[in-house]
Amino acid sequence: MKAIAIIQDEHRAITSVIEGLRHMLVEVAAGRIPVDHALIGAMFHYIEAFPEKLHHPKEDDFLFARMRARRPEAAPLLDALEAEHAVGRERFAELKATWERFRDDASTLAAFVEAVERYSYFHWRHMRKEEDELLPLAAKALADEDWKAIDTAFLSNEDPIVGVPASKAFRELFRRIVAIAPPPWGVGPEAAPR
Template identity: 30%
Template sequence: MTTDTLPPADTRIMRIVHNALRRDLARAAQVLRTAPPPAQPQRVALADHLVWMMHFLHLHHSGEDRGLWPLVREGNPGARALLDAMEADHARIDREMERVTAAAIGYRVHPAAREDLSHALTALEQVLLPHLQREEDEMMPVVARTLTRRQWDDVEQRVFVASKTKRELGVEAHWIVDGVDRVDYDVTVRKVGPATRFMLLHVFERPYRRACAARWGADLDVSPRLHRPLRTEGSAELWIGVPARQLYDAVADVTRISERSPECRSCAWLPGPSPGTVGARFRGHNRARHARWSRVCEVIAAEPGERFEFHTVSDRRNPLYHDSTTWSYTFRADGDGTRVTHSYRIDILPYRPLLSLYSHLQPQHQDMRPQMRQNLEALRRQARDGTLVSGAPPGMSSRTGRRERPWDRSGPRRGWSREASTRRGA
């Protein structure tokens, strides 16, 4: 198991690779359904790409089986059942991959094999997509708890990088970053050194674009979404194996948001309605990269065990804080656990002249879903580690058991006066 002094494995690349597989399986299915059928050049390009994808997926799974899973088995005996399930999934997926490969080879030669290939892809998706999701939701957290970052990086380099030629890495690199955002782009390209990275990204860019145009069509944009348009709403969902009320209580205690949020560093309730109830306000202090800011938020829904919702308070007198976003958590019982949905909706956009500035300073805010996913995964880790509940209801001090006042966290009483003044003017 990892120790407190060593950083845990950073498994984000697994999700990024899985998304590339999902993306091109969906693209292939769309091309095969489109009328009229693809002409001979596109048919050949699509068939060749699917054969390549099946080969890539085979190497990906065999690398896990021989390089990654044995390390996890050794370091975490309790993960045996889950690892056995992963390997059993690989065996089932291998059979469907062989069907897709055979159908693609047939389709390359005979246009009439189009229907067979479409059916083979559907059958593959039925076993592959649930496996990918389970690996992300269940297996990767176990890997992060078991392996250190150094162990993970060693497996990556030895099994998935060093065994491939520069050309193979160049093709894979552009395939993986096809359409990703800046965060995922950086995670991916930093797997190799600067000189190799420069060569892979520049030498193989045009060949990859030509290959994409051949199999998908010339109009498809395959550029990484480093300057993607602002997404005004989105959600992330995760199953967590504890009752809904426990999760609700943890979320409604906003003083602990910093334990889960990638950006929030602290929160404190402001004077007014009881903490955790509709109308209660709190101030959050945030930091991302070199930027620091704080916002006043107001609870707008508090239904224990079902829904907790708040929004940032818009200040029309201050152009920097004119905007408002609603954040919500909903909880739904699912088997012996709870399905949690974390969502956001931008209700008031920033003033237009500031949008481009925000996009430059905080590109991660263009799409908040990845950060919400991190938030839910942290919530699940707290549930798993037994740190979900602080020992006091929302707004109560876990040290004294009494109702916590803003200056308990913020310093002397004059800090309360500033917060109160902010709240009156919000």
């Protein structure tokens, strides 16, 4: 059942990146910090490379699949969560397009801020549904052999989906985000004593 803690940790990591982006844009909109497109680019790369390519697909392929087999009555919840993974992919593509527009035309900042707010809320609701409804149900419903397969998938460093030592690459990416993010989200240049 190690996968439960891993999924919760992954949710915290994903949330910290999305919230970091959201709060950074609040500061940019208020004129308190300049916009840092390199940092925003690193955040988008993280969302593309981690939740979209690994976290959600592993939930679909391992956790949701085992739950479907053990608890047919959970199908409506699993269908809804799977549909949110698909919608999330579309929302992310739209969000990225909004950022690209903002990069070309700084006057579209308000639209980008609004799109990030919407994306952040969508993700927060999705993760709450998984943590409040699905994970407690899975903890009761799944057998040891199910958890063995799910744990192996989530503990895997050599991820089969992208074929790279995923956790190392993502740790480095996360360090990069923290290194260039201004305080209080990171330890970037703004944190240096003046």
